[in-house]
Amino acid sequence: MNPAARIGGLALIAMLGAFAARAQIADADRKSGAAFMSAQTQEMQRDDGANPGMLAALDGESLWNARTGGAGKSCADCHGEAQTGMKGVAARYPAFNEASAAPIDLQGRINLCRQDQQKATPLAPESRDLLALSAFIGLQSRGMPTAPPDDPRLTPFRERGRALWSQRMGQLNFSCAQCHDDNWGKHLGSAPIPQAHANAYPIYRLEWQGMGLLQRRLRNCMSGVRAQAFPYGAQEFVELELFLAERARGMPVETPGVRP
């Protein structure tokens, strides 16, 4: 069912019309998306034996150790134990990639190694294997602070992401900031609006009945305001991801998160 059918475009406009403008969230007021969930969903995320995202991480561990591609090498052959080799890595992505002179997110980085190092085909966006490797690598940063690199080369890209965040879009003509900076904590239909911190990705979303990466989540928000979502892998998404990482700087990584 499309979201418009669920809450109705007009109802959405009416609800948001009554919203106040609050502007940027102070550091002390920042809250993970988990804080807006029911106690049961929080518990599902917290308990490794009950968090379905851990199944993806387990799959990721097998892939980490599997030799593949023309080079016949596994990730582990070059990087060793992920527990040490990948510790803190996910917390500082997206990062600047020299070769393309542009930022890449963790999925882009994984696929570079797939192509250049393993001589294998890149993994498709949101594919099971990409989700699994992302969850497994993300898990190695769990509990560590989100730490985007202080790389001046990233600045223009991040600023484009910031501009996108404040830009009104879609038939409903809303910006990300209007919902997530100005009106977090209020409800859209029955769903609370979180602050949109990207510190738990990939997540297991109950609505999806499966795992998804940040870009999938962002596409859901874009279609929520009936905007044409960017395609997977679009530069705009990576720029938004850069901005979101800066906005969540210092917040602990929760990967794999669970969301309603």
Add this chain to the structure above:
Amino acid sequence: MARALVNVPAKVKRGDVVEIKVLISHPMETGFRPDPNGKFYPRDILKSFACTYDGEHVFSAELFPAVSANPFFSFTVVATQTGVLTFSWTDDKDQTQVQTAKIEVE
């Protein structure tokens, strides 16, 4: 097919009622979900799950499409002896997977 996360407390006392958790990776495709072509994704579910303790029945379940994707079960067992818990689940095509876990009783 699927893989699973099985959670059994490492060391328990004789006579304790112990909580077991099992999370199985499976889409539990209901057969009622429309696909983009106006048809339905074909049903593909786990239809049963069972746990035995050194061969003796502890807990089992017959499952229908209303069980969530990635089925989760938590149930209890009386720890009577050091032994092996065997978990098995069977899908619509009658394929069965088995996983075991040791339980150490003091």
Add this chain to the structure above:
Amino acid sequence: MQQDHPSEGASRRAVLTGAASAALIAVSPAARATMSEMDEAIRAFTKGAPIKQGGVKVDIPILLESGNSVPAVVSVESPMTPADHVVKVALFNEKNPLPQIAIFTFGPKSGRAWVSTRIRLSDSQKVVAVAQMSDGGFRMGMIEVIVTLPACAEER
């Protein structure tokens, strides 16, 4: 259906849908056709035996943020001895495409007649648990839940 329904020893039908529909059954020969699918499924499970109210608890958060993965805990009061234990607990719902959710089998080795699982509920509705005891008797409990929907779902 209220928890204080005077259902001890009442017929399964009365237990399930209250006095009004029980009266309907009495007057209308076609009443069986109006039985809900859930009632039919429960009848198939008990083979028509009477069901006592109480002793069975279905625990589901009253307000749910997604119907796709609803935490449900079912417990039945029982000493769980070889002589007196719960054999099966079946979970039913009113509005999903199928009335059955799962049928759990216990034994004396279980220690407790308790299970925690996750289920799908297509809408706000009643969830009923029926327990079959080792003496052949049946007991039941139920809960009414409200399912809400996420704001920004996937375009399909």
